[in-house]
Amino acid sequence: MTAPTPLDLPADSAAPARLRIALIAHDGKKDEMVMLATEFADFLGGCELIATGTTGLRLTAEVGLAVERMLSGPHGGDLQIGARLAVGQIDAVVFLRDPMTPQPHEPDINALVRACDVHDVACATNVASGRLMLRSLQVLGASGGGRE
Numbered sequence: 354m355t356a357p358t359p360l361d362l363p364a365d366s367a368a369p370a371r372l373r374i375a376l377i378a379h380d381g382k383k384d385e386m387v388m389l390a391t392e393f394a395d396f397l398g399g400c401e402l403i404a405t406g407t408t409g410l411r412l413t414a415e416v417g418l419a420v421e422r423m424l425s426g427p428h429g430g431d432l433q434i435g436a437r438l439a440v441g442q443i444d445a446v447v448f449l450r451d452p453m454t455p456q457p458h459e460p461d462i463n464a465l466v467r468a469c470d471v472h473d474v475a476c477a478t479n480v481a482s483g484r485l486m487l488r489s490l491q492v493l494g495a496s497g498g499g500r501e
């Protein structure tokens with residue numbers, strides 16, 4: 354299978370060769386993120402992955418994925434990922450938020466989701482939508498979708 358490539362990008366030499374996906378999960382959702390990433394490990398292994406600190410640690414330790422780690426969410430990791438996204442450096446986001454637990458950095462979380470909406474970047478916030486997104490990207494990549 355060819356490496357999945359970014360969608361809707363012009364076919365110029367400056368465009369990245371691989372899809373860039375952000376993976377983020379709150380503590381109450383980290384087990385589900387590990388499960389989802391394990392399910393899509395082959396596909397994700399062909400992507401450029403970025404994650405908040407603890408999520409990234411677990412994805413590397415438990416799934417064996419190479420991940421660029423930002424700060425932990427409460428220390429600004431969501432904002433770092435949002436800044437990358439705002440300048441077109443992230444193609445899709447899986448952000449498993451915990452709707453049952455208040456987070457100290459709620460404004461940062463909202464800022465990241467807002468940045469996805471502002472820049473029209475796909476953002477899955479639960480496992481069901483994450484699975485749909487990753488499956489779609491996988492199929493598009495396999496069928497030669499995205500950048501030539």
Ligand SMILES: O=C(CO)COP(=O)(O)O
Nearest residue numbers: 405406407408425426427
């Ligand atoms: O808090 C987070 C996202 O808002 C996630 O941060 P960690 O991956 O460092 O736990």
